[in-house]
Amino acid sequence: MKxxxxxxxxxxxxxxxxxxxxxxxxxxxxxxxxxxxxLQLREKNMPPGDFYREAVAAQELCRKFAVPFIIxxxxxxxxxxxxxxxxxGQGDMAIERARQLLGKDKIxxxxxxxxxxxxxxxxxxxxxxxxxxxxxxxxxxxxxxxxPETLRNICAAVTIPVVAIGGITLDNLPALQGTGIAGVAxxxxxxxxxxxxxxxxQLYAAVEKICHPKEAASI
Numbered sequence: 001m002k003x004x005x006x007x008x009x010x011x012x013x014x015x016x017x018x019x020x021x022x023x024x025x026x027x028x029x030x031x032x033x034x035x036x037x038x039l040q041l042r043e044k045n046m047p048p049g050d051f052y053r054e055a056v057a058a059q060e061l062c063r064k065f066a067v068p069f070i071i072x073x074x075x076x077x078x079x080x081x082x083x084x085x086x087x088x089g090q091g092d093m094a095i096e097r098a099r100q101l102l103g104k105d106k107i108x109x110x111x112x113x114x115x116x117x118x119x120x121x122x123x124x125x126x127x128x129x130x131x132x133x134x135x136x137x138x139x140x141x142x143x144x145x146x147x148p149e150t151l152r153n154i155c156a157a158v159t160i161p162v163v164a165i166g167g168i169t170l171d172n173l174p175a176l177q178g179t180g181i182a183g184v185a186x187x188x189x190x191x192x193x194x195x196x197x198x199x200x201x202q203l204y205a206a207v208e209k210i211c212h213p214k215e216a217a218s219i
Contacts, residue, residue: 002037004107004127005161007068008183009211010204012036013165014058016043018191028058031190032065034200037183040087040109042072055081068107075101085109087130090117095124109163113146118154118162126160130185133166134176138188148179155180170206177210184210 012031016024028039041058043051055077062069068084071077075098078086085107088098099108110121112129121129131151133143143166155162161182168176168184176184184207193199 002066002068004068005182007038008128008161008163008181009037010035010200010207011038011040011163011165011183011185012190012200013040013042013072013185013187015187015191016046018188024054025057025061027191027196029061030196031200032061032067034190034197035204036065036067036190036200037204038068038070040070040072040185052077052081055083059083070107070109078102078106085127087111095121095126099125112154113144114150115153115157118158122158122160128161128163128182129154129158130163130165131181132164132185134164135167135169135172137167148175151176151181152179170203173203173206173210177213181211183207 014028019027039062041055043054055071059069059081070085070087071083072087073092075086075088075093079101086098086102087109089111095110102108107127108125109128109130110126112118112121112131118129131146131154133145134151137143151164162180163183163185164176164181165185168186169189186203189203190196190200
């Protein structure tokens with residue numbers, strides 16, 4: 001499996017809002033086929049038993065593609081099914097406690113919006129940071145926007161990889177070039193598309209040019 005930094009390039013976050021015809025797992029499979037490098041399962045209102053079964057099924061898909069599988073917020077569930085890791089926000093479980101539950105070998109992601117939060121998260125044991133929202137997003141209408149300058153300052157202040165999130169599309173992706181991010185995390189840019197696999201592949205190529213311009217130019 002790739003390193004945590006390399007796995008950040010195209011980070012897909014699920015959202016059942018975009019599910020069509022009860023085909024959630026088929027959508028996840030299409031995203032993986034299109035080139036997603038990390039997948040986060042995010043379910044806010046699902047009964048625990050259903051969430052457990054969905055997590056096990058999604059994890060199985062990710063393992064087939066050798067893609068890290070992360071669970072949002074539910075650190076206990078991530079530990080129970082031996083997921084690759086978990087992601088928590090500033091208002092969730094203490095980072096030190098999440099690290100203790102997961103163990104040192106699992107991936108722990110933390111949301112951050114300021115340099116101070118970013119440094120504190122790194123010191124507490126985070127493996128990567130999710131920074132945003134970078135742009136207005138229908139997924140989280142009350143999201144506070146983070147400026148490209150703040151994103152750049154966060155990337156410069158920490159040694160762990162940073163992934164930008166929030167309203168990112170093919171059109172606004174170029175605004176993130178040069179900020180120092182390891183990749184982008186997206187929801188609707190993948191799961192709201194009619195051709196999920198094709199949209200993912202197109203987005204992967206675009207992010208590669210933003211994050212690894214020299215490598216992309218040599219291909």
